[in-house]
Amino acid sequence: MSDINDMPGHLARRFQQIAVAVFLTEVEEAGYDLTPVQYAALVAIRANPAIDQATLAGLIAYDRTTITGVVDRLVQKGLVIRQSSSHDRRVRQLQITDEGKQTLRGITPAVEAAQRTMLRGLTAKEADELMRLLRKAIAAGNELSRAPLRGAATSEPSADRPAK
Numbered sequence: 001m002s003d004i005n006d007m008p009g010h011l012a013r014r015f016q017q018i019a020v021a022v023f024l025t026e027v028e029e030a031g032y033d034l035t036p037v038q039y040a041a042l043v044a045i046r047a048n049p050a051i052d053q054a055t056l057a058g059l060i061a062y063d064r065t066t067i068t069g070v071v072d073r074l075v076q077k078g079l080v081i082r083q084s085s086s087h088d089r090r091v092r093q094l095q096i097t098d099e100g101k102q103t104l105r106g107i108t109p110a111v112e113a114a115q116r117t118m119l120r121g122l123t124a125k126e127a128d129e130l131m132r133l134l135r136k137a138i139a140a141g142n143e144l145s146r147a148p149l150r151g152a153a154t155s156e157p158s159a160d161r162p163a164k
Helices: 008-029 036-047 053-057 067-076 096-120 124-144
Strands: 080-084 092-097
Touching: 008 067, 008 096, 036 053, 036 067, 036 080, 036 092, 036 096, 053 067, 053 092, 067 080, 092 096
Parallel strands: none
Antiparallel strands: 080 092
């Protein structure tokens, strides 16, 4: 493997660059200002009302020390609010706002278009196979990550889950 184009790490990095560029282009053209991580956080907060930041970081496989900045930006944009927990005042629970829910409804077509664009050049069968293999590789390497995916069973990737 002397050619970097035969190295999975290099190809994964290149695909990530493309994925982020495509996501940002589609979302900006639709009139929204969200990064892929902000989008993932907003989706997770909507699905898990009153989630705390540490749990959120695990659900989206994001570093616990930098999730605060992501949440700060969502709060500044009026998409999320922080509330003190009734059980532990040290814990700040996150709730999606009505504006956050509206943003997710509005941004969905752009996000879906971005996903299709990322897989262009592949047949439907090839896209399904790529997704299956990505899930399998990610599941096998999850614990090697600096920010492993954690949380509810429905949030964990499954190597055997059929592609959509």
